Amino acid sequence: MRVLLLYPLFPKSFWSFEKTLALVDCKALMPPLGLITVAAILPQEWEFKLVDHNVQEITESDWDWAELVIISGMIVQKNDMLAQIAEAKNRGKLVAVGGPYATTSPQEVETADFLVLDEGEITLPMFIAAIERGDRSGVFRSAEKPAVTETPIPRYDLLDLTAYDNMSVQFSRGCPFQCEFCDIIVLYGRKPRTKTPEQLLAELQCIYDLGWRGAVFMVDDNFIGNKRNVKLLLKELKVWMAEKGYPFGLTTEASVDLAQDDELMKLMVECNFKKVFLGIETPDKDSLALTSKFQNTRDPLTESIDKITTAGMQVMAGFIIGFDGEKSQAGDRIVEFVEQTNIPLAMFSMLQALPSTALWDRLEKEGRLLNSAANINQTTLMNFVPTRDIEDIATEYVNAFWQLYDPAAYLERIFRYYMKLGEAKNVVSKRPSWKTIRALSLILWKQGVIAQTRLLFWRNLIQVLLKKRRQLEIYLTLCAYLEHFTEYRFIVREQINTQLANYIASKPEAEKVAS
Numbered sequence: 393m394r395v396l397l398l399y400p401l402f403p404k405s406f407w408s409f410e411k412t413l414a415l416v417d418c419k420a421l422m423p424p425l426g427l428i429t430v431a432a433i434l435p436q437e438w439e440f441k442l443v444d445h446n447v448q449e450i451t452e453s454d455w456d457w458a459e460l461v462i463i464s465g466m467i468v469q470k471n472d473m474l475a476q477i478a479e480a481k482n483r484g485k486l487v488a489v490g491g492p493y494a495t496t497s498p499q500e501v502e503t504a505d506f507l508v509l510d511e512g513e514i515t516l517p518m519f520i521a522a523i524e525r526g527d528r529s530g531v532f533r534s535a536e537k538p539a540v541t542e543t544p545i546p547r548y549d550l551l552d553l554t555a556y557d558n559m560s561v562q563f564s565r566g567c568p569f570q571c572e573f574c575d576i577i578v579l580y581g582r583k584p585r586t587k588t589p590e591q592l593l594a595e596l597q598c599i600y601d602l603g604w605r606g607a608v609f610m611v612d613d614n615f616i617g618n619k620r621n622v623k624l625l626l627k628e629l630k631v632w633m634a635e636k637g638y639p640f641g642l643t644t645e646a647s648v649d650l651a652q653d654d655e656l657m658k659l660m661v662e663c664n665f666k667k668v669f670l671g672i673e674t675p676d677k678d679s680l681a682l683t684s685k686f687q688n689t690r691d692p693l694t695e696s697i698d699k700i701t702t703a704g705m706q707v708m709a710g711f712i713i714g715f716d717g718e719k720s721q722a723g724d725r726i727v728e729f730v731e732q733t734n735i736p737l738a739m740f741s742m743l744q745a746l747p748s749t750a751l752w753d754r755l756e757k758e759g760r761l762l763n764s765a766a767n768i769n770q771t772t773l774m775n776f777v778p779t780r781d782i783e784d785i786a787t788e789y790v791n792a793f794w795q796l797y798d799p800a801a802y803l804e805r806i807f808r809y810y811m812k813l814g815e816a817k818n819v820v821s822k823r824p825s826w827k828t829i830r831a832l833s834l835i836l837w838k839q840g841v842i843a844q845t846r847l848l849f850w851r852n853l854i855q856v857l858l859k860k861r862r863q864l865e866i867y868l869t870l871c872a873y874l875e876h877f878t879e880y881r882f883i884v885r886e887q888i889n890t891q892l893a894n895y896i897a898s899k900p901e902a903e904k905v906a907s
């Protein structure tokens with residue numbers, strides 16, 4: 393069987409970083425880990441070709457070659473995913489779909505022949521049996537959450553490693569918390585399931601042997617969901633990293649309670665974890681309680697962020713506006729919080745109800761859903777009726793985004809943050825590669841010569857060189873992100889304002905007068 397694995401396009405988003413990736417000559421931030429895991433579970437006598445549409449076009453010879461097309465993606469990729477399903481069907485190919493979007497919205501991908509939903513460790517064997525029987529369609533589901541201890545090493549060999557800025561690995565699935573808006577707990581459950589340390593080290597060894605060096609994203613839903621098992625991993629990983637001379641800088645996602653565990657933070661820093669993404673959501677305690685994010689209400693959030701930062705890990709954080717019962721000026725409070733904590737990368741969106749989540753079910757019961765098909769990124773208006781005026785929320789959102797990524801404000805914030813960031817334990821001096829030299833030259837040219845904020849850039853850079861040059865690469869990477877945000881804040885403003893204008897125009901006349 394000749395299988396074409398297709399990964400749909402991402403739209404421009406907070407995380408797409410096109411301009412920043414161009415500086416380091418990469419085409420996408422991360423590879424499609426799900427699809428290469430699928431390839432590892434399918435019969436190895438089958439032939440595989442991977443086309444990541446974010447990296448390359450799908451050629452006529454790719455289509456001609458394929459007997460079966462497998463497409464997987466997230467809800468944010470839905471437009472291209474639906475387009476590629478249609479294209480493959482038009483060409484008479486057998487099409488199978490899976491992944492988070494298909495699993496939570498199967499009714500939207502019914503044009504595919506096979507829907508291989510939920511977790512592949514269980515449903516892919518059902519699909520394989522159907523193919524071997526000669527079936528031409530089928531839907532495979534399972535409520536059971538598989539142990540991931542048997543999951544094979546993903547087929548990293550199918551990737552063009554040069555196209556990506558980060559490699560990705562996964563240690564666990566699931567999260568013990570219960571945030572109302574979250575689809576992770578719907579997809580992967582509330583009991584975190586981990587691989588064994590040996591498994592994860594074998595995956596790292598695999599990408600090491602393929603020649604990968606640099607950033608590795610541990611794409612767990614909540615890396616510290618099972619603290620006992622994660623500490624067992626870290627104790628072994630620490631030894632492996634030291635033996636190899638710290639070939640990877642690690643990033644992951646974790647819950648804020650990481651700050652309560654000094655041993656865990658120390659182990660992570662020793663293993664060369666450099667960045668951690670935290671779902672802060674909002675500094676408003678009432679909103680956090682309402683959305684059942686109680687873990688963020690236990691300790692002052694600013695203290696938690698400071699603890700993780702001074703331990704030596706750079707905090708990235710997610711923020712949301714538009715919770716029920718939210719008081720006005722929520723956008724300003726988020727900006728104030730980000731300025732106070734100096735978080736460099738603050739991902740900010742309006743609340744969206746994702747299918748199958750507790751939030752979706754509640755809003756459906758209350759008759760407040762606006763679209764039966766959800767979409768989600770930082771440029772979409774809310775898909776439900778909020779408890780305060782949507783025009784106020786959208787305006788606060790655009791203004792806050794605009795302020796957060798004002799070039800001067802951003803440069804000042806990252807400078808303050810960098811000076812506070814704890815020293816990394818394992819800085820190994822290596823001769824810079826040609827790629828690094830090229831990226832550095834471009835940053836200096838764009839930020840230090842062309843940008844209007846060039847004086848501020850040089851003033852801060854000189855301070856960094858004088859006072860804290862050991863982790864200079866981290867500081868310059870943060871500067872490079874500005875290439876993306878300078879453009880992206882215009883996209884956010886334009887797209888939200890356009891949707892808002894359409895929304896206002898579609899309101900009945902009486903409502904327009906009242907508002």
Ligand code: SF4
Pocket residue numbers: 567568569570571574575576577613614647671
């Ligand atoms: S902590 Fe994160 S992953 Fe866990 S339930 Fe909340 S939003 Fe989802």
